[in-house]
Amino acid sequence: MTTPLIVACALFMENLDSTVVSTALPTIAKAFNENPVHLNLAITSYLLSLAVFIPISGWVADRYGARHVFRIAIVVFTLASILCGLSNSLAEFVAARMLQGMGGAMMVPVGRLVVLRAVSKTQLVSAMAYLTVPALIGPVIGPPLGGFIVTYFSWRWIFWLNLPIGVLGIVLATLFIADAREPKTPPLDLRGFILSGIGLSGLVFAFETMGRGILPNWIVGVLLVAGLVTITLYVRHAHRVAHPVIDLKLLRIQTFRTNIWGGTLFRIGIGALPFLMPLLLQLGFGLSALNSGLLTFAAAAGALFMKLTAAPILRRFGFKRTMIANAIISAIFLASYSFFQLGTPGWVILVLLLAGGFFRSLQFTALNTIAYADMPPEKMSLATSFASMAQQLSVSLGVGVGALALHISVSMHGSQLNVGDFTFAFYVVAIFSAASAFTFIALPANAGDEVSGHGRVPVPKPALAPKDS
Numbered sequence: 001m002t003t004p005l006i007v008a009c010a011l012f013m014e015n016l017d018s019t020v021v022s023t024a025l026p027t028i029a030k031a032f033n034e035n036p037v038h039l040n041l042a043i044t045s046y047l048l049s050l051a052v053f054i055p056i057s058g059w060v061a062d063r064y065g066a067r068h069v070f071r072i073a074i075v076v077f078t079l080a081s082i083l084c085g086l087s088n089s090l091a092e093f094v095a096a097r098m099l100q101g102m103g104g105a106m107m108v109p110v111g112r113l114v115v116l117r118a119v120s121k122t123q124l125v126s127a128m129a130y131l132t133v134p135a136l137i138g139p140v141i142g143p144p145l146g147g148f149i150v151t152y153f154s155w156r157w158i159f160w161l162n163l164p165i166g167v168l169g170i171v172l173a174t175l176f177i178a179d180a181r182e183p184k185t186p187p188l189d190l191r192g193f194i195l196s197g198i199g200l201s202g203l204v205f206a207f208e209t210m211g212r213g214i215l216p217n218w219i220v221g222v223l224l225v226a227g228l229v230t231i232t233l234y235v236r237h238a239h240r241v242a243h244p245v246i247d248l249k250l251l252r253i254q255t256f257r258t259n260i261w262g263g264t265l266f267r268i269g270i271g272a273l274p275f276l277m278p279l280l281l282q283l284g285f286g287l288s289a290l291n292s293g294l295l296t297f298a299a300a301a302g303a304l305f306m307k308l309t310a311a312p313i314l315r316r317f318g319f320k321r322t323m324i325a326n327a328i329i330s331a332i333f334l335a336s337y338s339f340f341q342l343g344t345p346g347w348v349i350l351v352l353l354l355a356g357g358f359f360r361s362l363q364f365t366a367l368n369t370i371a372y373a374d375m376p377p378e379k380m381s382l383a384t385s386f387a388s389m390a391q392q393l394s395v396s397l398g399v400g401v402g403a404l405a406l407h408i409s410v411s412m413h414g415s416q417l418n419v420g421d422f423t424f425a426f427y428v429v430a431i432f433s434a435a436s437a438f439t440f441i442a443l444p445a446n447a448g449d450e451v452s453g454h455g456r457v458p459v460p461k462p463a464l465a466p467k468d469s
Contacts, residue, residue, distance in 0.1 A: 003118040004130040006172045007111040010074055011131060013165045014104045017081065017158075018046065019142030019274065020149075024158055027150045034090050044208060045094045047396065049101025051204045052197035054389045055245045057109040058381035059188055066117065066381075067179040070110045071170050077103030078166030085159035109388035114177055116372055116380050124451045128369045129310045129361075144292070186243035193245050195234040196389075202227025203393060207400035246389065247382045250375075255447055256383060259371035262439035263387075264394040266327060266367065269334055269433030270360055271398020276406075276425055277337065277353075284419040285342060295349060305358055310365045311452075318454035319370050319447050323440040326363045331434035333359060338426035341419060373448040402429055 021042060028042075061069045080100035087093040112131060119127045149158050206223035209215045238244035251257045281292040314322055333356035340349060368387075375383050405425035410417050448454075 002176050004115050004127040006169065006176060007070075007115050008130045009165065009172075010070075010107055010111055010169045013162055013169070014077065014107055016142050016145070017100070017162060018104070020146035020158055024146045024150045024155045027155045028093070031155065032088070032090050032093070041090070041094050042097045044205060046097045046101040046104070047204050047208060047392075048201045049098045050105045050392055051200035051389075053102050053105035054109060054392060055196045055200070055385055056188065056193055057106050057388070058113065058383075058385035059185065059245065060106065061110045061113055062381045063185045065179050066110055066114045067173060067177045069106055070114055070177070071173050073103045073106035073110060074166050074169045074173070075103075076100075077107055078162055081159040081162035081166070085156035109384040112368075112388070113381055113384045116384065117377075118178065121373070121451050122453065124372065125311045125314055125365065125369050129365045131368065189241060189243055189245040192234060192237055192241065195230055195237055196246055199227050199230035199234055200389065200393065202230060204396045207393075207396040210400035210404050246386055247379070250379060250383055250386055253374050254443065255370045255374045256372075256387075258439055258443055258447075259367050259387060260390050262323070262327075262436040263367045263371075264390055264397075265436035265439065266330070266363060266433050267391060267394035268398040268401055269331065269429040269431075271395035272402030272425070272429040273334070273337075273398075275399045276402045276422060276429070279406075279417075280337075280340060280419070280422045283417060284422065285340075295346065295353070310362055313362065314366060314369075314448075314452040315454055318445070318449060319366055319373075319452060320440060320443045320445055323363065323366050323370075323443075324437045326359055326366070327437035327440065328434055330356065330359045330363055331430045334430035334433055335427055338423040338430075340422075369451060370443075370448045373451045398429065398432075401432065405429070 025042065057069075077100055080096050080103055083096035084093060084100065087096055115127050115131060116124075146158060149155065202223050204227075206220050206227060209220050209223075234246070235248065238246065238248045251260065278292050281287045281295060287295070317325075333352060336352055337356075371387050372380065372383060402425055405428040406417065406421055409421040409424040446454075
């Protein structure tokens, strides 16, 4: 399991960095003499860069080798982090964040591809459990870590801390990751790359600003419509070319299709959580960013515990039953957060976040594994790009849905945001996560059994021959 651990560390760096920045934005804005609202460009530019370059990550990995591209992605991300820390103006900072996004767009899907090519199907569940943990821990510890750094050190150290992690990742990838590449690579679908880049960036930008008051509603509407129209044009294009940059034919594989549609619905609910929970604890309960982050760290602890239990659970119950039940259980925990009030004991919040983190992490592991259970080896690179694109889009949509639900709740009573407004928001996102269960019902009962080992009859040991009396 050396390769999954190396890739998981790189993904942790990317996930942590993308969330820790939000806490430091007011401090960075003060250093640049800018309006804090304008610093949202730093987050948006990063997400737009991800949206544009993730679709071609699989093609680049096939063309130049997954290990080689993975190492270069770490180099780009690390150098861009240094440039972020050296920035002295908003323009420099945004440019460095866009470069960071290019590195992250290659690092995440190509890292997953490296793991898929390095492990056997019987090890896939355990490998994916390692890759799931960074995605859950990063958003949880990011805010308190960012608050700690900007309080006691300079905000620039948020980015400079990536340097030793990046150097270590490059060395370990060189020593322990095999260099695998496809012998033949089709030409790059340049028109598809342009259409998908415009469409996805439009949708991500619209979802990230929806209901947050960052842009006028009409501009958000224009971005949303432009994104949908361009994506529609891409779909038409993809059915006409032999090697599209995002291969929609992969949706014919039922287990992969389940990951895309069911995973999108589930992640809409879960993607809103890192946005809603800090707001509830800080604005609603008046906690500091550090205390809020320390409390929500329980979700990360639940995710870590899951790593030890995912394989036995999937082996015992199978993918279908686990994902159906888990979608409903996770949605119940999401809905339960709506009952948090000023008088709610801290230990109750802690326990619910801990248990919810466990079940969410288990679901992510199941989703990320079932996606590749029936995927042909020659399609793995395209599948990782497709799945990473869908994940990024669904998480951005989750933030947009959560923000829009809060906006609707506040507009209904016409006053400032209060604790009661979060009740409606948590119910809305919980419905999305629960709805994902319906997509898992269509799976055959034995889906993914080759990967999980569910239903496998143990081979009995041969009986010992009786001794002569």
